[in-house]
Amino acid sequence: MHGVAPDATVRQIARVSAPGDGVRIRLGNPFGSVPVQVRDAWLGNSIARGSARLVPGSNRPLTFRGARTVSIPPGQVVWSDPVAISVDPGRDLAVSVYAPGAPVNDHNFPPFAFDPPASYIGTGGNTAADASDAAFPSHPVIPGGTTSTATGYHPGQTWWLDQVAVDRPAARGTLVTLGDSITDGYQAVGPPGQRWTDLLAERLGALPAGQRLAVANAGISGNTVSVQPNPYDPTGQCCGPPAPQRLDRDVLSVPGLSAVLLLEGTNDIGGGANAPGAPAAQVIEAMRTIAARVHARHVPIIGATILPMCLPAGDPRETVRQTVNAWIRTTRAFDATLDFDALLRNPANPTEMVPDLRADCYHPNAAGDLVIASHIPLSVLIR
Template identity: 75%
Template structure:
């Protein structure tokens, strides 16, 4: 990861899938007759791909995705948005962990993934592939383990450092194709390799996943999907300390307490270091650390998610803060980007909820703070988003509104777990579910 000091209502309608994605079709699956399971597919987990880092060695990677809601008929999407050669998946399986965060699987739960009936698939540069549905079910907040063998393929990844044994995460195996093995013999839990940088070393990698960017349930226990589009604050970076959840996970727990007909799944499209406007990334001249700017990745990470009903937009910290590779953005640039994103979502009949930008410890008389206040004023008063969540008001320090309340922040840009909890609890569910 980069400099940790500076990282950070229209109604529904189905989102159009990417042209390169396999079309979603109904398929028989476990739970098909369950009256509490939805009729339309929905994205129940996501971890947006951010860059390409090296080539996969001759190993299997077992990746963990924690379902936001229960569902059955599981499909997994793999992407190669940044590679200059195909990702060649030779074998892929999906199963359920015996224990949360672990690599050992429940006996009999591991099933092979197919792609239009084939056990192998080549994902061309710039495209994605969605697996056929697998007749297994998953409970809310239960892990799915996706094991992939694709040696020699460009590693398109997602990286950030969460808590140990709290997905997303991966176990990189000791060698060869061990995707079908339900044991953890080939997937050692030590050493623990920090997820803030890409690595191909054998061991446990909290926060790192390869190729896998979306899990879909053909029959979800929800009426659709909420995509949270953002940067490191949405990704969950620095949500440290008790109770140890990202704000999106806190919100997931609250939504799961609702009846399935009101409930939304959550697909987290946060990328640490991401920008809301189209500009050079402030931290990385290679452009491979932090994902393309939000307008560039909107089709893949948001509009292609099945069941999309609402987007919660929380970005701009990295634009307004700037870095060694890009100066701080003016308010007009950020507002223009937000207007563009909202207009594109509204054109697809997707509802947009915008959140205000959190305090950043900039001096009250600084250009950066003036720009942040101008952006927040636009979010609160323009009427462009369908609803507004004032996260700035939730976390700012009453004694110094240019910073977050000290007990709620990990650093100047990021809440700690207590701050994330307060954000997740502050969101009126009726804004999401009505």
């Protein structure tokens, strides 16, 4: 959706995966044609996961180079000054932004409803300093398929907030997981109800500070790893730019970047009404290019094989998937390989995931995400 923000405060919720002191946030205007004029912005600790209510005394005003207001030009981002606040792993932060009339670009895929990111659109006016949730009703819940500026809870959506950084983290760096809906967390429902990236963050968070990594989730539902028309949306409004086009913004600009995990290619291969399935050479070249750009920053990148897609044996798209996976398993373009395909495929029918571990043909359920997160050797991420 192209639109503008209402005359209301948007309380955007993000989760921190590593402890530390001194928090900065990044606001962006990647697709707007006019500047985002931020009139007021505050940062506080949510009193509970996903809650718009804040810990009393934790809400602090944000400044940008000392100013309480900031203008974000089209295509640009701004970082806030550090806020003297401490965060714990798994803590949700609330960034309340008052920017009426600012350009908005909604992501219109159904959201991951259990964990951030999320936002609450307030009842009206500037209520950014309010630590209570009185101005931020949790109902109605606005589904991700509805592009709406309506007051209420919008799971899976944020408008301008795109990064949270801790100036003095108790961690050695950040792992960025670059992917599509499988990384975004779509359909990770049922017990335990968490994305594999969140479960992996818990494992990494249990390590000593000198080995610990924060996890930044750069998954976007419907995204492609290669540059091509999006298979699902002729308007280009969903699914984010292809991975090579968003690599600088979503991955290489992340503070403390120390490793990248790439799991993508399902949407390229599967295709859709707006674009046919991509050939293997296109997908492989995109992965190779991404790996080279990450390596140019002296950062390791781990490649993961593409999960089964319920494509029958002999289907040209299944042949492409097998070809790409064979390349991933043998290439030296990646520093390590994680074979998620072998982990989740059904022995009785290798073209689909184990029935108890999948939500649909493309997506694991929460049990499948738990299997993924549990079987990633932490040694391949910490080098």
